Amino acid sequence: MLEISQLVKRYGHDDPVLKGLDLRVEGNSVVSIVGASGAGKSTLLRCINRLIEPTSGSIRLNGQELSSLKGAPLRQARRRIGMVFQGFNLIDRLTVMENVLAGRLGYVGFFQAWRRRFPPEDIERAFHLMERVGIAQYANKRADELSGGERQRVGVVRALMQEPDILLADEPTASLDPVTSEQIMKLMRALASELSLPVLINIHNVAQARAYTERIVGLRHGRMIFDGTPERFDAAALEEIYGGIEAPDETSASTVAEGER
Numbered sequence: 001m002l003e004i005s006q007l008v009k010r011y012g013h014d015d016p017v018l019k020g021l022d023l024r025v026e027g028n029s030v031v032s033i034v035g036a037s038g039a040g041k042s043t044l045l046r047c048i049n050r051l052i053e054p055t056s057g058s059i060r061l062n063g064q065e066l067s068s069l070k071g072a073p074l075r076q077a078r079r080r081i082g083m084v085f086q087g088f089n090l091i092d093r094l095t096v097m098e099n100v101l102a103g104r105l106g107y108v109g110f111f112q113a114w115r116r117r118f119p120p121e122d123i124e125r126a127f128h129l130m131e132r133v134g135i136a137q138y139a140n141k142r143a144d145e146l147s148g149g150e151r152q153r154v155g156v157v158r159a160l161m162q163e164p165d166i167l168l169a170d171e172p173t174a175s176l177d178p179v180t181s182e183q184i185m186k187l188m189r190a191l192a193s194e195l196s197l198p199v200l201i202n203i204h205n206v207a208q209a210r211a212y213t214e215r216i217v218g219l220r221h222g223r224m225i226f227d228g229t230p231e232r233f234d235a236a237a238l239e240e241i242y243g244g245i246e247a248p249d250e251t252s253a254s255t256v257a258e259g260e261r
């Protein structure tokens, strides 16, 4: 379980970008975080995985306080936080299997990794997960020979190889075509349920947030101004969050039929 309370992040001497956020995410829930550009969505994810240092407040993952960790304890905590990126962040010249095994780097020793000697159970887990998401046949292909959707599946499997307690996804579908985007959203939702994993997804596509996540958190200028189900995420909520700015993909909201959910 993730429990964030009174999280503040200030870059330098600027006004805080996150202004006292409270958020609690339990079990296998899939939560989307929406908000206009600059609202603080990426900053929130980066505070959770501690790519950046929160200014104040508390972030607890399964009871462990993350906000003050440093050194080895921070590295250990970070390997329990899986991250999926907009640009996939794969190493192009390495194979799919090598990219996937990179998810174990927080666990295996340096020389083991350098000699590419991963324990058999890691290889087995890699194949199992690759099969689950439909990329096992590409195990020995170079990552740059795959399509965007396949590459993002590699990104998801790499994150799951960490055996994470939570999965964070920063605009995971923004580089993909609409159909592939929906497949990736469906996949993350299914995996959350299969693995009892909470998933937090930063997303600009409001239609997909509504269709594929069970809870939507709306940020505006670093404050949470909406937290509810897609059913409650109505035109008024949209107006409050985007304040007259058209939400990037709102026009396609009606194209996601109930039956596809």
Ligand SMILES: Nc1ncnc2c1ncn2[C@@H]1O[C@H](COP(=O)(O)OP(=O)(O)OP(=O)(O)O)[C@@H](O)[C@H]1O
Pocket: 011, 017, 035, 036, 037, 038, 039, 040, 041, 042, 043, 044
């Ligand atoms: N490293 C940084 N140094 C200074 N300011 C930063 C830094 N990173 C982000 N910011 C500022 O913090 C604010 C929030 O940025 P953030 O990237 O969290 O927003 P976002 O909601 O994810 O936006 P987008 O949807 O465009 O990715 C912005 O005003 C941004 O300029």
